[in-house]
Amino acid sequence: MKTFELVPFGEKTLILRFDDVQEQPETIHWLNGFAAFLRSKFSKTFEDVLLSHLEINLVSKKNTDFKKVEKQVRLALTEYNNIDVDTACVWEIPACFDAECAPDLDELFGGDQNKIDTYIQAFTAQELYVHFFGFLPGFAYLGGLPKELQMPRKAHPRLAVPKGAVAVGGSYAAVYPQQSPGGWQLIGQTPFVFFDRNRMIPFFLKPGDRIRFKPISFLEYQQLDRDYQKASFLPQKIENK
Amino acid sequence: MSVQVIHTGFYTTIQDSGRTGYRHWGVPVSGPMDCESFALANALLDNFEKAAVLECTISGPTLLFNAPTRVAVAGGLIEIRLNGVEVEMCKAIDCDLGTILEFGKITKGVRSYIAFEGGLATPKTLGSRSQYFPVTEYKKLQKGMVLPLRPHTTALPKIMQVPSTNWIGTTETLNVLKGPDWGRISEQHQTQLLSENFSIGSNDRMGYQLKGALSKNNYGLPSSFVLPGTVQLTPEGTLLVAMADGQVTGGYPRVFMLSGNEVSKLAQLRTGKTIRFEGCD
Structure with a gap:
């Protein structure tokens, strides 16, 4: 994955695209690791380095010096390939997928409880990964959904999706970090808040991290929600990769 | 203080x-x-x-x-x-x-x-x-x-020559660079974007909506990076200019990027005002 192109975007930004990238976990982890590497190595040049769908965006502090950035990317590529900077974590996120927390499941499966159960079982068995963040602070686009778990977005977006809603929109899953308008299908809810400015660690997920949803009952959800209100604790980290 | x-x-x-x-x-x-x-x-x-x-x-x-x-x-x-x-x-x-x-x-x-x-x-x-x-x-x-506030000092700031502020609220054209998705839109849309007038619709710190005569479309793109000054063409045929509080990703073709300080000029224009885009490569 060494051949790349840099596409100018306005006066301050370059889009870094690699040839032949596919949307698969290894590639996304590599891209996120490389973005983090560029971010820390060239913090004087770039004010932000971030992924969007299969691309790395390099935002310069001043107007972009195309030649300089190209050189920096080449240098970083040789160095990055030689060291392991993949510090991605795997998180277990308890979430309730019962009807009380999943207003769209009924309609999606025509009220067929067996189909709903099968879907949730497959959804919670799948390890997802943070492809990139966007839309709202802490809104992670979670990749890794197989075709059969993907869902079209709603034709008419909701005006208020609740905080913590677990949602599927196209090929991505996400957790709404705050109440907001939204057009994704709501299939569950977690008491864990993905962005909380009052918490010691406002964001616990980072780009490249992995997630597994753990199904809990509505009673457990309510209990956890009450506990969380008291102490804003973090979900469990299963492992450091 | x-x-x-x-x-x-x-x-x-x-x-x-x-x-x-x-x-x-x-x-x-x-x-x-x-x-x-x-x-x-x-x-x-x-x-x-x-x-x-x-x-x-x-x-x-x-x-x-x-x-x-x-x-x-x-x-x-x-x-x-x-x-x-x-x-x-x-x-x-x-x-x-x-x-x-x-x-x-x-x-x-x-x-x-x-x-x-x-x-x-x-x-x-x-x-x-x-x-x-x-x-x-x-x-x-x-x-x-x-x-x-910070502590007050008695030293007077040096007197500076104040640049002209005549531009405020009077801008009629905005200079743009072609956006990274310019090549994905139809030639007709390209021509219209550089020749027609657009009027300022609803706007806030997140973005400015610009209305013109562009047809509906279905370009559909994956989520891409957007920054203040990025102009996206929505499926309804309106333009959306990302401003200071704009989201970091957007899902529509990024047709223009406002150059230099054109964002400042746009930020001083009111709803209903008409503007045109002037392109350079």
């Missing part, structure tokens, strides 16, 4: 140069809508170029000073009264303890910037003082808020 908010004005926010370094967590950069006037207000007081100011929209606040300081106002034309007596924009204004500084409506342009000697000393969240909910507790100034 502080200043108290007696009235907030229509929509007033605290803004420094913005919250960079957190976009990879989905946090918009925020900062001033009109960077030119923000820089001028700070320069008039010899402030650090990134110092926090108040950004007023449509109308300004009423402030009570609990300590002596100096302020300067730049941007959209706004009436200022110091203890009832009219004072000028683009000049250092000395405020004593107990001074009431009252701002009226903005009569030319949309946004005015009130800089304070040394910059407002409100707390930072994620490295910036810029208000953006839910990164900060409030999205805008609240009545009764007390904003900490």
Whole structure:
């Protein structure tokens, strides 16, 4: 994955695209690791380095010096390939997928409880990964959904999706970090808040991290929600990769 | 050392140069809508170029000073009264303890910037003082808020030549660079974008909607990076210009990027005003 192109975007930004990238976990982890590497190595040049769908965006502090950035990317590529900077974590996120927390499941499966159960079982068995963040602070686009778990977005977006809603929109899953308008299908809810400015660690997920949803009952959800209100604790980290 | 908010004005926010370094967590950069006037207000007081100011929209606040300081106002034309007596924009204004500084409506342009000697000393969240909910507790100034100030020095700021502000509210063309998705849209759309007029629809700190005669479309793109000044073509055929509080990703073709300080010019235009795009490669 060494051949790349840099596409100018306005006066301050370059889009870094690699040839032949596919949307698969290894590639996304590599891209996120490389973005983090560029971010820390060239913090004087770039004010932000971030992924969007299969691309790395390099935002310069001043107007972009195309030649300089190209050189920096080449240098970083040789160095990055030689060291392991993949510090991605795997998180277990308890979430309730019962009807009380999943207003769209009924309609999606025509009220067929067996189909709903099968879907949730497959959804919670799948390890997802943070492809990139966007839309709202802490809104992670979670990749890794197989075709059969993907869902079209709603034709008419909701005006208020609740905080913590677990949602599927196209090929991505996400957790709404705050109440907001939204057009994704709501299939569950977690008491864990993905962005909380009052918490010691406002964001616990980072780009490249992995997630597994753990199904809990509505009673457990309510209990956890009450506990969380008291102490804003973090979900469990299963492992450091 | 502080200043108290007696009235907030229509929509007033605290803004420094913005919250960079957190976009990879989905946090918009925020900062001033009109960077030119923000820089001028700070320069008039010899402030650090990134110092926090108040950004007023449509109308300004009423402030009570609990300590002596100096302020300067730049941007959209706004009436200022110091203890009832009219004072000028683009000049250092000395405020004593107990001074009431009252701002009226903005009569030319949309946004005015009130800089304070040394910059407002409100707390930072994620490295910036810029208000953006839910990164900060409030999205805008609240009545009764007390904003900490820096110590007052007696040294007068050096007198600077004030650049012309005739451009404020009068812009008719915006200079643009082609966006990264320019090649994905039809030739007809390309031609229309560079020849037709667009009128300013709903707008706020997140974005400006521009309406023209572009047809509906179905270009459908994956989520891509968007920054202040990016112009996207929506499926309904309207244009969406991302501004200071705009989302970091968008799903529509990025047809233009406003160049240089064109974002500042747009930020001073009102709903209903007509603009055209002028392209360069």
